[in-house]
Amino acid sequence: MLSCEQATRLTSERQERSLTLRENTELKMHLFICSGCREFGRQMDALRSLIRRQPGDKPPED
Amino acid sequence: MIPDSDIADLRRDMLAFARLQISDPHLAEDAVQEALAGALKNAAAFARKASLKTWVFAILRNKIADLLRSKYREPVTTTDPDCKHCAPADDQYFDDNGHWQQDTQPRSWGDTHWLADNADFWKVFDACLNDLPAEQARVFMMREFIELTGPEICATLELSSSNLHVLLHRARLRLRACLSGQWFGTEESA
Incomplete structure (x- = not known):
C-alpha cells in the first residue's frame, strides 16, 4: 500500500506525465481509503485551474 | 488614460516576474519593455486596470516562454541523481x-x-x-x-x-x- 507521501508524489506527477497502469491502480486504491490525499488531489486541480484561468482578456497573437 | 504611477508599479511587478525567469537582466528588461509597449498601444481598449495588468502579464509570459525556449536552450549534459x-x-x-x-x-x-x-x-x-x-x-x-x-x-x-x-x-x-x-x-x- 502506498504511503501518503508516495500518493501525493504520484498525484503531482499525474499533472506531468501519464502514470503507468500499476501506478494508477495503486493510487486509486490509496485514494479510496485516504481523505487527506483525495483533498490534496482536489487542491492540485484547483490550483492549476486558478492559475491557468486568470480573469481578463486573451492577449493578442503578438 | 492610465496614470504614470500605475504604469511604474506595473513595470516594477513585471520586471520582478521576468527576473525570476531570465537571469540576464538586459533580456528581462527588453521583454518587459516590449510587452508593456505592445499592451499600451491598445490601452484604450482596457479601461479596467486589473484587466490591463492581466493582459500585459499574459503578453509578458508569452515573451518569456519564447526567450526561454530559444535563447536559453542548451542540450542536457548533466544529470543529478542526488538532486x-x-x-x-x-x-x-x-x-x-x-x-x-x-x-x-x-x-x-x-x-x-x-x-x-x-x-x-x-x-x-x-x-x-x-x-x-x-x-x-x-x-x-x-x-x-x-x-x-x-x-x-x-x-x-x-x-x-x-x-x-x-x-x-x-x-x-x-x-x-x-x-x-x-x-x-x-x-x-x-
Whole structure:
C-alpha cells in the first residue's frame, strides 16, 4: 500500500506525465481509503485551474 | 488614460516576474519593455486596470516562454541523481511511515472558483510562492505560469525529469500548506 507521501508524489506527477497502469491502480486504491490525499488531489486541480484561468482578456497573437 | 504611477508599479511587478525567469537582466528588461509597449498601444481598449495588468502579464509570459525556449536552450549534459537543486525534503508534512501528520492533513478548501478575481487571494498566493525555496518557486512558475512543458524546463535548467518531478512535488506540498494556513484557515500550521 502506498504511503501518503508516495500518493501525493504520484498525484503531482499525474499533472506531468501519464502514470503507468500499476501506478494508477495503486493510487486509486490509496485514494479510496485516504481523505487527506483525495483533498490534496482536489487542491492540485484547483490550483492549476486558478492559475491557468486568470480573469481578463486573451492577449493578442503578438 | 492610465496614470504614470500605475504604469511604474506595473513595470516594477513585471520586471520582478521576468527576473525570476531570465537571469540576464538586459533580456528581462527588453521583454518587459516590449510587452508593456505592445499592451499600451491598445490601452484604450482596457479601461479596467486589473484587466490591463492581466493582459500585459499574459503578453509578458508569452515573451518569456519564447526567450526561454530559444535563447536559453542548451542540450542536457548533466544529470543529478542526488538532486542538489532540490533542497531538503519537507519532512514535517509526513510521519515516519509517510502518512500525513494530524495537523498537516489537507482539509477541504471549499469552492475556489470565485478566487480567480480576488486580488487579496493573489497577494497571499504571491507571498506563499516567495516563501518557497528559490529552485522550487522557479520550476513551479515555469511550469504553471509560463506553461513550459516538462522537457522544456529540463532542457533550460539542465535538470533530469525525475529531479523536476521532485521539485514540483515539494513546491506543491509547500504551496498548498501555506495557502491552507494563510488563506483558507483550514490547517493550524503552514
